[in-house]
Amino acid sequence: xxxxxxxxxxxxxxxxxxxxxxxxxxxxxxxxxxxxxxxxxxxxxxxxxxxxxxxxxxxxxxxxxxxxxxxxxxxxxxxxxxxxxxxxxxxxxxxxxxxxxxxxxxxxxxxxxxxxxxxxxxxxxxxxxxxxxxxxxxxxxxxxxxxxxxxxxxxxxxxxxxxxxxxxxxxxxxxxxxxxxxxxxxxxxxxxxxxxxxxxxxxxxxxxxxxx
Numbered sequence: 673x674x675x676x677x678x679x680x681x682x683x684x685x686x687x688x689x690x691x692x693x694x695x696x697x698x699x700x701x702x703x704x705x706x707x708x709x710x711x712x713x714x715x716x717x718x719x720x721x722x723x724x725x726x727x728x729x730x731x732x733x734x735x736x737x738x739x740x741x742x743x744x745x746x747x748x749x750x751x752x753x754x755x756x757x758x759x760x761x762x763x764x765x766x767x768x769x770x771x772x773x774x775x776x777x778x779x780x781x782x783x784x785x786x787x788x789x790x791x792x793x794x795x796x797x798x799x800x801x802x803x804x805x806x807x808x809x810x811x812x813x814x815x816x817x818x819x820x821x822x823x824x825x826x827x828x829x830x831x832x833x834x835x836x837x838x839x840x841x842x843x844x845x846x847x848x849x850x851x852x853x854x855x856x857x858x859x860x861x862x863x864x865x866x867x868x869x870x871x872x873x874x875x876x877x878x879x880x881x882x883x884x
Contacts, residue, residue, distance in 0.1 A: 688717075
């Protein structure tokens, strides 16, 4: 992003990016508790945002780790004791709707793990080390992963422990499930559920929100 602060604190139509994410999660009928995983230096601003949002559901601030994988593991340790299932969402995907959270939660009632995803529209090329095209995968089988990703909690904890023991480094929790030989279901995501990563993404997010 090239910003001087956490991109989740950047303004989006007058509100921080993370405010849009939190509001959508809180408006989901299926979500009962929210954990915000981050670093303590951002907590004063997070607390101010939460005070202004005055969400009707409990929210906990949780210190994360050095990687996404380590941060999720920290979050799993802080879940309410009664929790049996969890949705893991990237705070930068601030355009996810409450309906998407609800649909993922509903699908999680009869599977161990899932990931919101959309079919890939572009033709994908795999590149070799020489910079030449190595192959062209069949597009009909390709999906772009989003979040939320949802899991049966005991299974996910076991996968994280196995990942630590084996030194696995993955970019999302679905990959931990896959490495552990557990099935991950694809749940249709939303075309507008983009991840705010660059200044252009912020512009696109503003456009989408203005037209909702």
